[in-house]
Amino acid sequence: MYSPAIDKLILALKKLPGVGRQTAERYVFHFLKSGKKEVAELTLALKDLMTTTQSCQICWNFSDQNPCARCSQPKRNQAIICVVAEPQDLAVIEATQAHQGSYHVLRGLIDASDEESVLKTKIADLLARCQINTRIKISEVILALNPNLAGETTMLYLEKKLREQNLTLKITRLARGLPLGSDIRYADELTLLSAIKNRT
Numbered sequence: 091m092y093s094p095a096i097d098k099l100i101l102a103l104k105k106l107p108g109v110g111r112q113t114a115e116r117y118v119f120h121f122l123k124s125g126k127k128e129v130a131e132l133t134l135a136l137k138d139l140m141t142t143t144q145s146c147q148i149c150w151n152f153s154d155q156n157p158c159a160r161c162s163q164p165k166r167n168q169a170i171i172c173v174v175a176e177p178q179d180l181a182v183i184e185a186t187q188a189h190q191g192s193y194h195v196l197r198g199l200i201d202a203s204d205e206e207s208v209l210k211t212k213i214a215d216l217l218a219r220c221q222i223n224t225r226i227k228i229s230e231v232i233l234a235l236n237p238n239l240a241g242e243t244t245m246l247y248l249e250k251k252l253r254e255q256n257l258t259l260k261i262t263r264l265a266r267g268l269p270l271g272s273d274i275r276y277a278d279e280l281t282l283l284s285a286i287k288n289r290t
């Protein structure tokens with residue numbers, strides 16, 4: 091129905107999370123109407139993003155350096171790892187300033203109906219970080235995942251696996267206070283702060 095170039099961009103945008111065909115079409119026609127300057131800015135921002143951002147090979151957050159500034163900071167307590175699902179969760183926890191340790195971004199959660207889903211996350215890297223004979227001895231792992239089905243499934247799996255390889259490791263969860271099924275990304279800062287401080 092549209093020209094091949096328009097169709098091609100619609101297809102590419104449709105792959106973004108939360109973007110359906112209609113939204114993708116709206117974006118494409120917005121670009122075409124908005125003129126070259128706005129599109130050039132977006133192109134440059136995307137190019138910058140891909141050339142300057144890398145994965146921290148310790149915590150798997152995205153950063154402009156590897157290891158990231160947080161993982162290479164001696165002042166932070168590298169022995170305590172706060173495990174989060176996505177980089178945005180790390181950002182909201184960091185904003186509370188309640189956690190002065192290290193992080194691990196899983197980049198996804200376990201889907202109970204998909205056995206392979208464990209492999210799509212950074213769970214193996216977390217287990218490797220928490221082994222007994224590593225350079226930085228981990229004393230505590232805080233599981234800061236959403237209290238929903240995928241979050242619970244992942245926390246149970248992690249507790250079992252971490253316990254199997256290290257009997258003395260302290261494994262905690264955020265305190266109840268976050269409503270069941272909620273998303274820590276949208277919790278208010280005070281609720282989240284107390285959930286971290288009163289973790290059990």
Ligand SMILES: [Zn+2]
Nearest residue numbers: 146149158161
């Ligand atoms: Zn890092």
